Amino acid sequence: MSVPLASYLLVALILFCIGLYGALSKRNAVIVLLSLELMLNAVNINFVAFAKYGVLANLTGQIFSLFSITLAAAEAAIGVAILISLYRNRTTVNVDDMDLLKR
Amino acid sequence: MISLTRVVHQAVAIAFSLLGIAGIYFLLEAEFVAVTQLLVYSGGITILMIFGIMMTKHDAVDESRHKGQKIFAFVVVAGFFVLMFMGIQSMNIQGEPAAFSQQNNVLEIGKAMFTQHVIPFELTSVLLLVAMVGAIILAKKEAD
Numbered sequence: 001m002s003v004p005l006a007s008y009l010l011v012a013l014i015l016f017c018i019g020l021y022g023a024l025s026k027r028n029a030v031i032v033l034l035s036l037e038l039m040l041n042a043v044n045i046n047f048v049a050f051a052k053y054g055v056l057a058n059l060t061g062q063i064f065s066l067f068s069i070t071l072a073a074a075e076a077a078i079g080v081a082i083l084i085s086l087y088r089n090r091t092t093v094n095v096d097d098m099d100l101l102k103r
Numbered sequence: 104m105i106s107l108t109r110v111v112h113q114a115v116a117i118a119f120s121l122l123g124i125a126g127i128y129f130l131l132e133a134e135f136v137a138v139t140q141l142l143v144y145s146g147g148i149t150i151l152m153i154f155g156i157m158m159t160k161h162d163a164v165d166e167s168r169h170k171g172q173k174i175f176a177f178v179v180v181a182g183f184f185v186l187m188f189m190g191i192q193s194m195n196i197q198g199e200p201a202a203f204s205q206q207n208n209v210l211e212i213g214k215a216m217f218t219q220h221v222i223p224f225e226l227t228s229v230l231l232l233v234a235m236v237g238a239i240i241l242a243k244k245e246a247d
Contacts, residue, residue, distance in 0.1 A: 002200075003130070009191045011127065015120075017184045022105050024176035030155045031110060034117050037148060038104075041124050044140075048133045057201035059215050062133050066212075069136075069143050070227050074234035076148050080155040081238035088244075093159045 008049035016042035029086075029093045033079045040072040114153050121145040132203040135212050 015038055022035030044065040051061025087093055104116040121144045128137035216224055 005196060006191050006194070008127070008131070009194075010188070013184065013187050013191065015124075017180050018105060020183070021176055021180045024180070025173045026105075028110055030152055030159065031113055033155070034104075034114065034152055037144070037152075038117065038120065041121065041140075041144065044136075045124060045127060048128055048131050048136055051133065051201070052131050052203060053196065053200045055196055055198050057198065059201075059211055062136050063212060063215055063220055065133075065136055066139060066216075067223060067227060069139055070231065073143050073148060074231055076151055077238045078234055078241070080151055081241040083155055084158055084242045087159045091160070 005049060005053040008045060008053075012042040012045040012049070015039075015045070027094050027096060029083055029095050029098075030080075032095060033076060033083070036079075037072060037076060040068060044068050110156050111153070114149065114156060117152075118145055118149040121149065132208070134208045 019035040019038030019042060022038065023032050026032055026035065047061045047065040047068065049061075051057060051059060051065075054061070083093060086098070090097065092098075104113050104120065107113050107116060121140065125137045125140040125145065128134075128140055
């Protein structure tokens with residue numbers, strides 16, 4: 001008996017919720033970036049699962065997930081670069097300390 | 104990953120999670136995506152994040168934000184989870200699964216990528232170049 005589609009979607013949903021909670025409740029900015037990557041991975045699992053089991057199942061889901069992986073890598077690189085230059089100026093990576101736009 | 108205290112432990116936990124996700128891709132008969140996930144994510148991005156952790160202050164324990172914000176975040180995430188769970192349970196997909204085991208996965212992805220999806224492919228290459236140049240400029244030490 002093969003694994004049904006809803007199981008894959010449920011795994012993706014759990015990973016997404018864990019990433020979302022980490023992004024909302026962590027103070028270290030690198031961990032927020034890591035949680036964002038976890039969310040993007042959950043979305044990729046959805047894409048690949050629908051590529052196999054969805055309506056009109058074909059290969060487009062896998063190709064889209066390849067593009068998503070590429071874009072997530074580029075965004076992680078830019079995020080870490082911004083973080084490093086921010087750390088150079090303020091010597092903190094605490095997200096609560098980056099409040100220059102607050103009144 | 105969330106319940107660990109030290110930042111480096113969290114990064115190691117994520118590395119193993121990304122390896123597990125590559126295993127899920129192998130189960131779904133998406134071999135090329137699985138190997139790409141291994142190379143890019145558990146190879147590249149994990150090391151990138153560990154670089155980021157080591158170059159910023161990492162000796163302190165990662166304290167979370169104070170209790171009220173954590174509880175609010177948990178309630179929001181739990182509500183979202185319940186909503187999407189009900190949506191998944193009520194879904195009813197007809198149609199048979201794709202027969203990926205009969206085809207050569209890399210060959211089919213190559214054929215589709217370079218005929219039907221060649222424009223996003225070229226645009227992604229430009230985007231990667233821009234991201235690389237931008238990251239180098241952002242992280243460079245300013246000349247005095």
